[in-house]
Amino acid sequence: MAKYFLYARKSSESEERQVMSIDAQIDELKEFAVKEKLEIVASLCEAKTAKQPGRTLFGEMLSRIDAGEADGILAWHPDRLARNSVDGGRIIYMLDTGKINSLKFPTFWFDNTPQGKFMLNISFGQSKYYVDNLSENVKRGIRQKLRKGIWPGKAPFGYNNDLRHHTILPDPEKHKLVKRIFELYATGEYTFEQLIQKFDIRTKTNKIMMPGDMQHILKNPFYSGVFRFNNELHQGTHKPIITKKLFDDAQAVMAARGKRRKKSSHGYIFTDLMSCGNCGRAITAEKQKGHVYYRCTKKRTNCDEKYIREEELLSQFRDTLQKVSLSDDWTKNLLAKLDEEQASAIQSSSVLVQAVEGQIMPIKTKMDKLLDSHLDGIIDKQDYVNKKEKLLNEKLDLEAKIKEVRNKGNDWLEPMREFILDSCQAKKIAANGDSLQIRTFLKKIGSNFTVKGKKFDWLAKRGWKIMPDFGRFPTVQARSDSNREPRFWRPMFYH
Numbered sequence: 001m002a003k004y005f006l007y008a009r010k011s012s013e014s015e016e017r018q019v020m021s022i023d024a025q026i027d028e029l030k031e032f033a034v035k036e037k038l039e040i041v042a043s044l045c046e047a048k049t050a051k052q053p054g055r056t057l058f059g060e061m062l063s064r065i066d067a068g069e070a071d072g073i074l075a076w077h078p079d080r081l082a083r084n085s086v087d088g089g090r091i092i093y094m095l096d097t098g099k100i101n102s103l104k105f106p107t108f109w110f111d112n113t114p115q116g117k118f119m120l121n122i123s124f125g126q127s128k129y130y131v132d133n134l135s136e137n138v139k140r141g142i143r144q145k146l147r148k149g150i151w152p153g154k155a156p157f158g159y160n161n162d163l164r165h166h167t168i169l170p171d172p173e174k175h176k177l178v179k180r181i182f183e184l185y186a187t188g189e190y191t192f193e194q195l196i197q198k199f200d201i202r203t204k205t206n207k208i209m210m211p212g213d214m215q216h217i218l219k220n221p222f223y224s225g226v227f228r229f230n231n232e233l234h235q236g237t238h239k240p241i242i243t244k245k246l247f248d249d250a251q252a253v254m255a256a257r258g259k260r261r262k263k264s265s266h267g268y269i270f271t272d273l274m275s276c277g278n279c280g281r282a283i284t285a286e287k288q289k290g291h292v293y294y295r296c297t298k299k300r301t302n303c304d305e306k307y308i309r310e311e312e313l314l315s316q317f318r319d320t321l322q323k324v325s326l327s328d329d330w331t332k333n334l335l336a337k338l339d340e341e342q343a344s345a346i347q348s349s350s351v352l353v354q355a356v357e358g359q360i361m362p363i364k365t366k367m368d369k370l371l372d373s374h375l376d377g378i379i380d381k382q383d384y385v386n387k388k389e390k391l392l393n394e395k396l397d398l399e400a401k402i403k404e405v406r407n408k409g410n411d412w413l414e415p416m417r418e419f420i421l422d423s424c425q426a427k428k429i430a431a432n433g434d435s436l437q438i439r440t441f442l443k444k445i446g447s448n449f450t451v452k453g454k455k456f457d458w459l460a461k462r463g464w465k466i467m468p469d470f471g472r473f474p475t476v477q478a479r480s481d482s483n484r485e486p487r488f489w490r491p492m493f494y495h
C-alpha cells in the first residue's frame with residue numbers, strides 16, 4: 001500500500017473563509033484515504049500561510065519524503081501545498097526526480113505524467129495568481145476607502161477599527177484622553193514626557209509610551225478630521241476628536257519648542273511666572289534650610305524687595321483661586337441657562353448656514369471633475385494632488401465658516417461655558433491642586449504677576465475681573481441688543 005503524508009493547512013487569509021476548517025479538512029482527507037486505500041504515515045497540520053516559503057512542517061515533510069518515509073502527499077487541494085513559486089517548484093522537482101510518486105487531492109485530479117505535472121503547475125500558478133490578485137484587491141480596497149474618506153490603516157491611538165463596518169470609531173475612553181492631551185499640550189506648559197507621566201500612557205504591550213510616540217500623536221491631523229495618505233490630503237469621514245484650531249495651536253507650540261532654548265535649570269516652579277513689583281526685574285529662587293525662597297534678582301542695582309517663602313506664596317495663590325471659584329450649584333444653573341441661549345441662537349443662524357452650504361456644492365463638483373480628469377489621464381498625479389489640496393482647503397474653510405455662523409451672536413457661549421467650568425475648577429485646584437496646576441491655572445486667568453511687599457498681585461484677564469466680588473456675579477446685565485425679554489445674566493465680560 002502506498003504511503004502518504006496527510007498535509008492540512010489552516011487558512012489565515014480572511015478571503016478564504018469559505019475554505020473548510022482544519023478539522024473538517026482532516027476528517028475529509030481521512031475518509032478519502034480509506035476509500036482510496038492509502039496508508040497515512042503521519043498527519044501534519046500547519047498553521048502558516050503558504051504565500052511565503054519557509055513553512056516548518058511543510059519543509060520537514062519534504063525531508064522525510066526525501067528520506068523515504070513516504071512516497072506521496074494527501075492534501076485537500078494543491079493550494080494547500082503551495083502558494084508561492086518556490087514551494088511549488090520543490091514539489092514538481094521531487095516529482096521529476098521520483099522522490100514523490102503521487103499526490104492525492106479530493107478536489108483535484110493529479111496524474112504523475114508530463115501532462116499532469118503541467119496541470120499541477122498551473123494549479124500552483126493559479127494559487128499564486130490568486131494571491132497576487134488578492135494584493136491587487138487589497139490595493140483596490142484601499143483606494144475605495146480613501147474615496148470614502150476612511151483611513152485605510154490601523155486606527156491611531158484614541159480610535160478603534162470597526163472591522164464589521166470597515167470604519168474607524170473613537171475609542172469610548174481614550175478619545176477623551178487624546179483631547180485632554182492636545183488641550184494641555186497647547187497650553188505650552190507640558191512636554192511629551194510630562195503628558196505621558198501625568199496620564200500614565202501605555203502601549204498595547206503595557207510599556208510606558210515613548211516621547212516620540214507622543215509627538216507622533218500630537219502631529220497627527222487625523223484627530224482634527226483629515227489625514228494624509230501617500231502625501232495626499234484626505235478629508236476623513238471619521239468623527240474628529242479635536243477642532244482644527246486646537247490642532248493648529250498644538251503645532252504652533254511644537255514649532256516654538258523646537259526653537260526655544262532649554263528652560264532654566266534650577267526648576268523653581270514660580271520664578272518664570274512673576275516679576276518684582278518694585279523694580280520689574282525677574283524673580284529668582286533658592287533653597288535654604290529646607291524652604292524655597294523667591295526674591296528679586298536685584299542685578300547691579302539695589303531693590304529692597306524682601307524674600308518670600310514658597311509656602312506663603314502658595315497660600316496667597318490658593319486664596320486667589322478661592323476668590324474666583326464658583327459653587328457647584330451655580331455652575332449647574334449657569335450651564336443650564338447657557339444651553340437655552342445656545343438653542344435659540346442656533347435656530348436663528350440656519351438661514352446663513354444654508355447660504356454657505358450653497359458655496360460648498362460647486363467645490364464638490366469641481367473636486368469630482370478633477371478626479372475624473374486625473375483618472376482619464378488628462379492631468380498628472382502631482383497636479384491632481386496640488387489642485388485637490390487647494391479645493392479641499394477651500395471646502396474646509398467654508399465648513400469652518402458654517403460652524404462660525406452657527407455660533408454667530410453666541411460666540412461668547414463657548415468661552416463662557418469654559419469660564420464657568422474653569423471657575424468651578426478653581427475651587428478644586430485651590431483646595432487640592434499641586435504647584436504646577438496652580439501655576440497653569442493662574443496663567444490661564446491672568447497676567448502681569450508681581451510680588452511687592454511680600455504680596456502677590458496680578459492682572460485678571462477679561463472675564464475674571466469681577467470675580468473678587470463674586471456675590472454679584474449672577475445679577476450681571478440684561479441683554480441690550482434684542483427686543484426679547486432681558487435675560488438676567490448676559491455677562492458683561494464677553495462682548
Ligand SMILES: [Zn+2]
Nearest residue numbers: 276279296303
Ligand atoms: Zn526688585
